[in-house]
Amino acid sequence: MSSSLSFQPSSSLPDNNQPRKSRFTYRQLGQLALSSTACPLRVVAHVDLDAFYAQCEMVRLGVAEDQPLAVQQWQGLIAINYPSRKFGLSRHIPIAEAKKLCPDIILQHVATWKEGDEKWAYHDDASKNIATHKVSLDPYRLESRRILACIKETLPAHLQTVEKASIDEVFMDLSAQVHTIMLETYPELTLPPPGNDPNENLPLPPTSVLDWKADTVVDLNSGETEYDDPDWDDVAILLGSEIVRTVRAAVREKLKYTCSGGIAHNKMLAKLGSGHMKPNQQTVIRNRAVQQFLSDFKFAKIRGLGGKLGDQVSSAFGTESVKDLLLVPIEQLKQKIGDDTGMWIYQIIRGIDTSEVNARTQIKSMLSAKSFRPSVNSAEQARRWLRIFVADIYSRLVDEGVLENKRRPRTINLHHRTGGQTRSRQAPIPQGKKLDEATLFDLAKVLMDQIILEGRIWPCLNLSLSVGGFEDGVTGNRGIGDFLIKGDDAKAQNRVLQSSDALHGDHDRRGKHRRIKSSKGIDKFFARAEPSEHDEEFGAQMWPQPDADLLAGQDAASTEYGNITDSSREANEAMEKEEIDDMPSGPSALHQQRITEFICKRCQSALSSAAALQNHQDWHLAKDLQEEVLGQPLHSSRPSAAGSKRKAPHSSRQRRPGQGKAEKGQSKLAFG
Ligand code: CTP
Ligand code: CA
Numbered sequence: 001m002s003s004s005l006s007f008q009p010s011s012s013l014p015d016n017n018q019p020r021k022s023r024f025t026y027r028q029l030g031q032l033a034l035s036s037t038a039c040p041l042r043v044v045a046h047v048d049l050d051a052f053y054a055q056c057e058m059v060r061l062g063v064a065e066d067q068p069l070a071v072q073q074w075q076g077l078i079a080i081n082y083p084s085r086k087f088g089l090s091r092h093i094p095i096a097e098a099k100k101l102c103p104d105i106i107l108q109h110v111a112t113w114k115e116g117d118e119k120w121a122y123h124d125d126a127s128k129n130i131a132t133h134k135v136s137l138d139p140y141r142l143e144s145r146r147i148l149a150c151i152k153e154t155l156p157a158h159l160q161t162v163e164k165a166s167i168d169e170v171f172m173d174l175s176a177q178v179h180t181i182m183l184e185t186y187p188e189l190t191l192p193p194p195g196n197d198p199n200e201n202l203p204l205p206p207t208s209v210l211d212w213k214a215d216t217v218v219d220l221n222s223g224e225t226e227y228d229d230p231d232w233d234d235v236a237i238l239l240g241s242e243i244v245r246t247v248r249a250a251v252r253e254k255l256k257y258t259c260s261g262g263i264a265h266n267k268m269l270a271k272l273g274s275g276h277m278k279p280n281q282q283t284v285i286r287n288r289a290v291q292q293f294l295s296d297f298k299f300a301k302i303r304g305l306g307g308k309l310g311d312q313v314s315s316a317f318g319t320e321s322v323k324d325l326l327l328v329p330i331e332q333l334k335q336k337i338g339d340d341t342g343m344w345i346y347q348i349i350r351g352i353d354t355s356e357v358n359a360r361t362q363i364k365s366m367l368s369a370k371s372f373r374p375s376v377n378s379a380e381q382a383r384r385w386l387r388i389f390v391a392d393i394y395s396r397l398v399d400e401g402v403l404e405n406k407r408r409p410r411t412i413n414l415h416h417r418t419g420g421q422t423r424s425r426q427a428p429i430p431q432g433k434k435l436d437e438a439t440l441f442d443l444a445k446v447l448m449d450q451i452i453l454e455g456r457i458w459p460c461l462n463l464s465l466s467v468g469g470f471e472d473g474v475t476g477n478r479g480i481g482d483f484l485i486k487g488d489d490a491k492a493q494n495r496v497l498q499s500s501d502a503l504h505g506d507h508d509r510r511g512k513h514r515r516i517k518s519s520k521g522i523d524k525f526f527a528r529a530e531p532s533e534h535d536e537e538f539g540a541q542m543w544p545q546p547d548a549d550l551l552a553g554q555d556a557a558s559t560e561y562g563n564i565t566d567s568s569r570e571a572n573e574a575m576e577k578e579e580i581d582d583m584p585s586g587p588s589a590l591h592q593q594r595i596t597e598f599i600c601k602r603c604q605s606a607l608s609s610a611a612a613l614q615n616h617q618d619w620h621l622a623k624d625l626q627e628e629v630l631g632q633p634l635h636s637s638r639p640s641a642a643g644s645k646r647k648a649p650h651s652s653r654q655r656r657p658g659q660g661k662a663e664k665g666q667s668k669l670a671f672g
């Protein structure tokens with residue numbers, strides 16, 4: 001590892017006096033301007049806030065930077081700042097132990113909603129009131145929003161592609177901006193190619209010295225030396241790294257937050273890079289260093305390989321390391337893991353990831369839930385919680401631009417669980433008029449009343465309210481909302497009163513045993529259990545989240561909060577994944593045993609979780625409505641990209657043939 005590199009004088013004039021050429025062509029340089037995921041010069045960055053919730057509290061409380069501080073949630077710690085990590089503190093440590101190890105630590109409990117309150121607050125006694133309080137992550141979401149805005153302000157508006165990947169991280173595709181800087185810095189690149197042939201190779205960069213400033217630069221692969229002249233991919237990544245340094249400095253100066261960055265050729269590598277050296281540093285992974293960098297990792301660190309899939313791979317091949325897995329021939333991977341998934345693994349451990357940075361907000365659903373111990377035993381008490389859930393969801397909707405009518409959900413769902421039974425009801429959200437908190441609350445109450453009418457619903461152990469079926473308020477592909485306007489509002493309201501049983505009765509004419517399949521198979525590994533105790537926390541925090549913390553672990557199975565474990569951390573991330581569409585172009589279907597728990601009554605599809613089932617039911621509902629309006633069944637899964645005109649540089653990001661398969665969550669909405 002070296003913190004600064006210098007290259008020997010350029011040897012671009014070899015013996016025969018013919019200038020040596022770059023490995024890259026004029027065509028590929030052109031692809032860079034379009035942020036093409038196929039461009040070998042592509043530059044992607046990932047920025048992740050250091051100890052995010054803890055930093056939020058430090059900034060809010062104005063505590064000194066070297067003051068140990070941790071964020072508490074009931075009897076557990078959910079974020080530990082770096083000064084306290086020096087005392088050996090981690091998320092696994094009980095509060096008493098943390099105080100013993102670091103007597104000066106400030107333990108700040110997260111903000112909570114108190115049962116019946118209209119607004120969250122920081123309550124001194126929150127940790128003792130788990131039965132009557134619900135965690136609110138609003139303060140962190142607000143900070144997250146400010147940070148995102150700051151990052152976007154720092155980048156040129158017409159060249160930026162920024163994807164919010166979780167509450168504390170973003171991906172940036174810097175290709176277009178890097179391209180512009182390259183042309184400005186190296187005017188020879190603006191000249192037409194010899195013979196006007198775009199397949200001609202570029203000249204080599206005139207510079208032989210690249211100054212990596214204070215970045216951590218990952219060592220090169222064996223066989224490569226620092227004395228080899230840099231090529232344009234090195235230059236591009238260096239320019240990307242300078243942009244990231246500027247972004248991080250802006251966040252630091254304007255908002256006082258430190259973050260870490262990774263700069264590489266794709267999302268997967270950039271994400272690994274940002275976590276490589278923390279806090280407050282950035283890591284560059286040049287193309288020539290990818291192999292070296294990846295081979296030291298356990299593959300569980302790679303996004304998509306952290307959960308069940310990772311477990312399956314390690315038991316199939318008896319290893320957890322990328323190095324060993326690199327030796328497995330592709331046929332064997334395919335044979336043991338399945339064709340698509342095997343192929344995906346083969347590529348991802350070689351650093352190949354063509355998933356795009358998607359600037360569009362990716363949230364597909366929002367959930368607010370709580371498990372009750374002691375149980376909830378009356379309609380009035382349940383309604384008080386519903387009010388909190390609605391307020392919680394509504395504040396996140398505001399973040400999503402609902403007030404500006406940018407995006408809005410189309411369905412609302414209520415799940416109710418007693419000891420032995422889970423019931424759920426859903427309804428369309430009337431479109432065509434402003435969506436406000438009161439409307440949502442009224443809908444939620446109607447759903448609750450329907451459940452109450454069934455009888456024997458107390459004691460209630462879990463309630464969870466969610467909204468889903470988000471669509472952009474953009475033109476182009478017609479969304480179902482276009483059909484549900486004005487006079488149809490009344491119709492929609494009527495539908496509210498139908499029970500989901502009626503809506504999802506056994507009257508499906510098509511595909512019995514239809515399964516969620518193919519490219520969505522990887523989703524099974526991000527499956528989340530039914531909203532449960534820890535969902536009260538994690539459900540609520542569904543930040544537009546996979547990597548969520550997009551990237552590390554993915555197993556949401558059986559975790560308890562309070563005793564925050566690695567797997568609960570993963571659960572958290574998995575929850576985020578559930579909400580966001582940004583899955584890497586993953587491998588296809590692998591069915592998991594646990595998906596059989598959630599079967600769609602209507603089409604017998606097996607879903608991976610209550611949330612997935614709910615989402616799936618939303619899809620039926622939306623499809624029914626659209627069919628009803630159009631008067632004919634819909635067969636096509638998505639409209640073609642051809643109809644949606646987007647101008648360069650985004651045109652390259654349109655769905656390509658073969659990419660037509662919907663991303664996670666999307667396939668269920670056949671329009672939009
Ligand atoms: N978080 C949580 N529960 C988990 C995992 C994460 O509540 N099981 C919260 C943490 O409080 C954290 C934020 O999500 O502040 C972002 O998580 P992550 O980036 O994984 O960790 P950080 O605390 O930001 O620490 P790092 O510096 O390692 O990124
Ligand atoms: Ca972080």
Ligand code: CA
Nearest residue numbers: 048168169549
């Ligand atoms: Ca993170």
